Amino acid sequence: MNQASKPPSRRAEYAELTRRAIVDAARRLFAERGFFATRVDEIAAEARVSPATVYAVSGGKQGLMGTLIDEWTRAPIIAEYEERFARLEDPAEILRTLSFMTRTMRQDWGDVMRLALATAPHDQAVAADFALGTKRYRDGVGLVARRLADLGALATDVDADEAADVLWYYFGYASLFTLVDDNHWTYDRAERWLARAASDALLRK
Template sequence: MTDQPPSRRAEYAEATRVAIVEAARRLFSRHGFVGTKVDDIAAEARVAPATVYAVAGGKQGLLRTLVDQWTQAPVVAETLTRHQAIADPDEILRQTAATVRSMREDYGDIIRLVLTTAPQHAEVAQALEVATTRYRDAVRAVAVRLGEVGGLREGLSVDEATDILWFYFGYSGFFTLVDDNRWTYERSERWLAEQAGAALG
């Protein structure tokens, strides 16, 4: 027995939800979270303001959705799964750097939005806390795997390794190198992997 295809109503509802989320992302990036109104999102998505609340939970619901898209992107779990089949610490770090680069290129606008808005907005600060917990959990998983394959120098704990990895692969690494130093993503990715390896090994 095969699954029934989604009804036309369900397809329309999903298309409407996607349009609202994409409109919010564009407007948040352009005008900021505070500077964007629900009416603006509705106009951009070509729906009624009430639909933005009903379908997406207003601005706060949309922000949570965007944070989920970023922090639960499939590439994170895929990378951690691949690490289980790799015994070379340098390759694990190279793949980690590549994944972080991919996340910056795909979700950098969301990350910047949350980081810059959180100090002035309690609900955004809560979203950042959730995002950071998920992010650090993934970084810790990398540290654990490095420990399993001999990628941590003697006496370096997983907690310490997690902090070191966070220094290189947390929020600031790529933003500093690419935005402030005007490095390419490729150069930044290579340097971060090399420096993290030197700090851990």
């Protein structure tokens, strides 16, 4: 068996299980209590490790927030959908797919998004991680805009850059939170409306 194919050692497996327990505990407590109201010793107790282990594994609360933002903005679904967008040729279907992806990501990672939005203005380290995460998010939206432009699907007065801005308006942080949290729409209704609205705003008639 060559070096590359060796299974992880028991020590490595235990280290990963410990890291996962700490990250999951932090996510639960941050969602329940907020970033600033959660203490490292509470995360340690929830993960059944010592506070020293939390610092050693994650670098403390800021490090844990950075990990959560990284996991959200590098979720496997993102690469899967990027490949799907490259294959799709129906512009309306592309926007329906983007709307479904946005809804799915919000249901899976909305707690982390809300936490980052609330914490970043008050913590420099979290703000830096959130800025990087937002750039990845916007880059993904820009990829869809360029795909629509390449298909010749955009309205005559809209270029790829403007399309990316409009898509961010519909599929960035604010719109879905507003429709679901403030207006109490179902995710199904919000997903359908956002896809239609983006199509009306961007696509060639």
